[in-house]
Amino acid sequence: MKVTRKDFLFAGTIASLVPSVSAAGAQGFTARKGALGKYVGDLPPGRYDSHTHVYPGDPDPAKIDASFKAAGLAGGVVVSRCPNSWQVPGAKVLPPAEAMDNVIAWCDGLPTVYPFYWIDPAAPDACDLVDMAVEKGIYGFKVIRGDRRPVDGTTLPVYRKIASVGKPVTFHTGILWDGRDSSDSFRPANWEGLLEVPHLRFCLAHVSWPWCDECIAVYGKLLNAIVRRGFNVPEMFIDVTPGTPKLYRRDALTRLFTVGYDVADHVMFGTDCRVNRYNVAWCTDWQRTDDAIYSEVGLDAAALDGIYRTALRRYLFGGDNKSRKVPTPDGRDGNPLSGKKS
């Protein structure tokens, strides 16, 4: 069997797990620590915010630690400062190396808080920036290309580069309050082009509100691609970061979890809060709202652990694609291995 670079990286992660290091406050949890002293391969039990941002201000990891604890969270993902001046008018854009160091400093000493680098995939040196980020210990990437289609000949090589280093990438999808004519570029179908990036783990944020149905449809299509392309496909995740006004929330989450697609470990909780002044009340309110909907939908404890923890674990560290249920037009499981088991 040909071992891809992704298989290699994944195997490396698993093989290096050592069942001897205990996480503070997480009894029985064992995993090794990787770059920057973060846990790799597994996440301690608890809830995680997979989508937070750094805004201008001095790095203050103690603040993140206190806010997350107050919101009932065990950790999460923090995205670096925006690389584009159009996004935050008037704010100083940090050079890439500084932006990476800045987000790493915000997460310093917190083994369950993972720094992501917000990359401009159209920057001429974007592939080099991926290498720089990995060298510095960055755990993933974020992209908002703006009023341009996200996937084209300019950006594909960058996504392939991200796939080759085994890191995930989160895209803003859905309407963006940027004061510009940009919405058409954020419709989820624009991400079908990532079919040309095997093994890329990518996330469409905000369930693409108001195009939640389109987001779910693209998810199904990407999963079905296994029928035609084998397991050499990208792996799509969704984050349920609002986005969705409360009026639409029940509908969006209910559809996502009852459509019949294999969404286990592929839907993540997030808030979009800035860590400079994390909105604890907003975060706990969304957890309450979502938990009530999940309870109505009939999700069990394992499914909730998926949304709040194990989907992020898989997103960060990878997982086995070969046992997933693959949707087909006539309702069969299209996974080429599924018939061989019975």
Ligand SMILES: [Zn+2]
């Ligand atoms: Zn965001």
